[in-house]
Amino acid sequence: MPVHLAAGYELGHGRLVPTLAAIIALVSVVAAIRALVRPHRPTALVALITALAAIVVGAVHGGNAAGGLGTGNGLAGAVVAVALGAIGLLLAGLALLRSTRKPVA
Template identity: 60%
Template sequence: MTSSVLLSTAGYILGVGRTVPTTAAVLALVGVIAAAFALARSRRRPAVLGLVLGAVGVVVGGLHGANAAGGLGTGNGLAGAVIAVVLGLVAAALAGLALARVAARSRG
């Protein structure tokens, strides 16, 4: 028995309305983790990754949240979009701090 059969028999189908913001939230969470690592270790590459993934989370989450019909709990992915935006902003802020630290350290 496959997982799609189990999900469809339970009455829960993961459609595009929930998949897109969930993916954006997961990418933004990876961005937070990368940016936190970059801040702790003063590394440039994870900071840039955190900044890019944070921006992706903010843009995709913001666009999906703006186009979602209905409110929270309607199954349109609005909660995932809000979480993606928040995590994306956190990732971008941490990455900005990490990049500032790397730049200050390289100057002397």
């Protein structure tokens, strides 16, 4: 079911899924940064899980996308989702290491 946003443009299934995956990946980056600023294990776990979900959805959609960039199949959104998901995964891993490490006295 396409969503009509403006005249001549509709956000169909091909663009909606990777766009949502990219938004989820952005949420993972923000959550990981928050977990790094203030070490909080549950926030780091949320960042880790959302990053993994964004990477999987983006990779599956990117692998199944027909055509290249600019064809309206959502390949650009899938690439952004994987890239942001990887950043979120790295930052979440760092935040988890920071939250589990005991302070040196």
